[in-house]
Amino acid sequence: MDVTVEGKRRLRGEIFAPPDKSISHRSVMLGAVAEGITRVERFLTADDCLRTVDCFKKMGVDILFEAPDKVIINGRGLRGLKKPDGPLYAGNSGTTIRLLSGILAGQGFEATITGDESILKRPMGRVVEPLTMMGAVIEGAGGGRYAPLTIRGGRLKGIRYELPVASAQVKSAILLAGLYAEGETTVIEKHKTRDHTEIMLAHFGGRISTSDGEVRLTPVDKLSAERVTVPGDISSAAFFMAAAAVTEGSELLIRDVGINPTRTGIIDVLREMGCNIKIYDERIWNGEKVADVLVKGEGLRGITIKGEIIPRLIDEIPVIAVAAAFAEGETIIRDAAELRVKESDRIKAIAVNLRRFGTEVTELEDGMIIRGGGFLKPAEFESFGDHRIAMAMAVAALAIPGPSRIKNAECVKISFPGFFETLEEVLC
Structure with a gap:
């Protein structure tokens, strides 16, 4: 056109x-792994965010659009996601593929996530490296540097990781994996990046703190559903x-x-x-x-x-x-x-x-x-x-x-x- x-x-x-696209993505992700019903008002029904919705539906999460911009998410809890029948498709969304990789790293099943032609060219090694350090097993094109990524989650351990590039997506992937890790996870930022993940984790009951360029997350037994207005x-x-x-x-x-x-x-x-x-x-x-x-x-x-x-x-x-x-x-x-x-x-x-x-x-x-x-x-x-x-x-x-x-x-x-x-x- x-x-x-x-x-x-x-x-x-x-x-x-x-x-907001970033906040819309995160509302679905955290609502899906929280316990209870999350209601999202003013959700962005753009292609990128709908890819995130589709990925979680394929993992067994009941997500209903009450209106074009009102979403009801029946959360399955941190460990309630199901193995998808086929590959998860992120379309053009870097937020979907990178943040979801962090969540998949903590699951007890194997899943593959991929995207469109643009996504297949975008660097994924920056996410694969820290998630592998935490204990996930990840295979991808170019030695794990590009999608498709096949992620075998499991027992993770918290790490202390300094971001080599300023990236909220990488920081978020590590923090989301940290929800499933043993011990504290710390991300060190030379330059502060957008902190929507930290704010929303706190909103859903996560234990997270920030000071002196460090973001620290301590695992909790559960996240609790909340109302979100984007x-x-x-x-x-x-x-x-x-x-x-x-x-x-x-x-x-x-x-x-x-x-x-x-x-x-x-x-x-x-x-x-x-x-x-x-x-x-x-x-x-x-x-x-x-x-x-x-x-x-x-x-x-x-x-x-x-x-x-x-x-x-x-x-x-x-x-x-x-x-x-x-x-x-x-x-x-x-x-x-x-x-x-x-x-x-x-x-x-x-x-x-x-x-x-x-x-x-x-x-x-x-x-x-x-x-x-x-x-x-x-x-x-x-x-x-x-x-x-x-x-x-x-x-x-x-x-x-x-x-x-x-x-x-x-x-x-x-x-x-x-x-x-x-x-x-x-x-x-």
Whole structure:
């Protein structure tokens, strides 16, 4: 599906951010291994999250959609999952395959988990290594470096593990395996990554603590079912924040956005670039901070983005790069080599697309240099099958006079099924 976006339009009004993808995944995973009935409100019914639901259904968990965004999970307890009849399929979801690997590592059966063509290329050795250290037996393609992964769970032991790369998915896989381990499991982070797993584990009765860059989990006999209300996804809201930022005269209110401090790098960066962003009505939903975010479009300037902030905005870099194309001066992005192994090589994908509408870009191994403020023209953009690239290019198209086309834009359904419809609602 190709989509044409007509440029030089402003955003006015208010929207609700779609439910958070990371939290939706985790609500199903922990609800499935808790005891009792977990009710999830505002669940994200996007492809990635539905893959997680399907995997647990195949392991005997009764999951009912009471409404499109309301899920009832009849938890089977930590040791109540059943051996699936065939391979578990994660589709395009790195969260599903990596986090579920941690849970499978503690089960008393063997299971195989795989995914689509993109997943088969993404690095899994970073999860296999610590889970093997804990006692799981895992076989995979390329000597265990890639999916499909066949996991034979069993008796695990807690470990003390320092993350070689900043990855919430790897940290989460280890912590979820730690639920089944003997002794304490500790994960050491050089740079703090998103902590939705820690927050939700505590919400379900897990024993978890964090201090001085260390996350420690002590096993419990059981997790207890809880009610979960999923906040709006700041990674999805980021496209609308950036769209308002690059179209002068825009004013957009985004309601119910999750503002977990490990995810708010996008707000910090847009503010540093000169965007007017205000936060209203802060509150807490099941341990997560939530607020309304008001963005006003004003002139932007180039900045340098690197170091500790990168894990707090790694998924938002595609749209930050678009904002940089419309900013005055040079924007430098470094320490983001992880973008090379996402759903696409996002550094390459961003550079290719920015050049198509006239932006000068120097591609670096761990980032890019973007020279903004040039003469920009409508173009045909390639999504590379990556939802975040497709949405970022739609934002670019809005700020360029004339019609631009995004090819293969159907991939937005991976995380934001109604993206283009929501965008049309606030354009003027």
